[in-house]
Amino acid sequence: MTQDSLFVPVQTGRAGEDIALQIQAAILEGRIEPGEKLPSERDLQTFYKTGRGVIREAFQVLKHKGLIEIRKGAKGGAYVKHLEVVFASESFALFLRQNRTDPMHLIEFRESIDHMITDLAIARGSSEEKRNLSEKADQLAAAVNDGTAGLKKLVELDRELNILFSKMARNPIFEWIMQAVQIGFSSMDNALYEDAEYRAYAVENWQETAMWILAADPVRTKSCIGYHYRILRQKVKEIRSASGTNIFADGSADG
């Protein structure tokens, strides 16, 4: 793996590729600012002396990279976007899924990340954020105890808690990782939240964790987190041995 020209060994399929790269370069170099509009497909078609299909293919690629947003109608067209972290996370999540990553590896990794974030979040998170975290944990608990909220809603709240937590570290890379892991393994989270025992336990643990973060006590926070992952490992083991099914088999990145 010498990687001479470095980077993505994407087979250059010619024109569309070139155009996509040119536009991408223009965006990354700031020659086109977020919010600005690219020329219309037809204009670019004549500009590049090519077919409209080529331009469209290039646009689709850029759209999926999260670099542009395409609007229909008059005043429509391709608008340069601010790249959001989810887009960066999505491809990593894809990678994790396709490689059938062992849940235990993932748990180990996630636990490490959580521990790292803990220190940073306590040190750098604003008190408002810490209160928010605590409130959201209470919301989750309420939602679970009500029994009215659907599974999706619960998992969503759990996800938001994690994102909030990772944001407090004030380092976008941790956000990236956290989101990638969550996207890639939402099916696992779903499976776990189906278990009433886990559900009850998880929300309680979230509340306690949030409390210790609010109290700026990293040791106790980590203790909570560590306990959480012990339970999690156990549950995953149960699920796996019970069903024998691959919990990563159901769709999640495909809806």
Next chain:
Amino acid sequence: MTQDSLFVPVQTGRAGEDIALQIQAAILEGRIEPGEKLPSERDLQTFYKTGRGVIREAFQVLKHKGLIEIRKGAKGGAYVKHLEVVFASESFALFLRQNRTDPMHLIEFRESIDHMITDLAIARGSSEEKRNLSEKADQLAAAVNDGTAGLKKLVELDRELNILFSKMARNPIFEWIMQAVQIGFSSMDNALYEDAEYRAYAVENWQETAMWILAADPVRTKSCIGYHYRILRQKVKEIRSASGTNIFADGSADG
């Protein structure tokens, strides 16, 4: 951020989107194995009762996600690929660039990862791997002292050391993360290795680190690593204030 239908807020531009997602789902769920060939564009066109352009747009997106490879000619078509980590890294690097991510964030993240890996590597790495690591560190030192090896070669050796190190953790996620971060980092690594002082220091530190790993002493290993990152931060600060240029500005994701 409610996101009911969950995930990547990609504006669903209709047909092409759907088809791309369907195929992606099929790939991720293993209904189509890597190496297998998708139907030809024309076949899919009739199957989905759609235009060929739609199929092509879907294919282009999948190609850029690294999920398929497209070959021309007879026996050509879309072949399912094994997703490589570079693809995940690419969008990550894109994100880092467009958001002008502070190199200090990357350093912070990398240091955290290194510390986590240290414990795992010492606990799980075989003695052979530990010896290999030490030998490779010596090789790097020799290469630097000879002065014969080019910059590229040195960075490459450094990279290999990191990979070797991360492999010892026996958790592929750490490997992938390490690779992704290295790719995102490559321009910085290059810049740093241009500095003779840093170069000399870095290789010495690698040797020492490898030694403590071989001695199974996590505390001293982490001490080495911590010191390494202190130097690294300082150098980055120097480079940044001296040149004023953004070290992520030079081409790397765009060609």
Next chain:
DNA sequence: GCATCCTAAATGGACCTACCATTGTACAAT
């Protein structure tokens, strides 16, 4: 004068046909 409705233009979305370029295979010629 204001609100409403209608129309026109711009634009992306989709479909179709045609042709070219590339590549592998089968078959003929040597």
Next chain:
DNA sequence: ATTGTACAATGGTAGGTCCATTTAGGATGC
């Protein structure tokens, strides 16, 4: 057996047509 050639399959590109959506501006009615 080797070589060369023709052919077929397939992606790559070009250009056109029509539709759906959206905005803006003008016409209409109150």
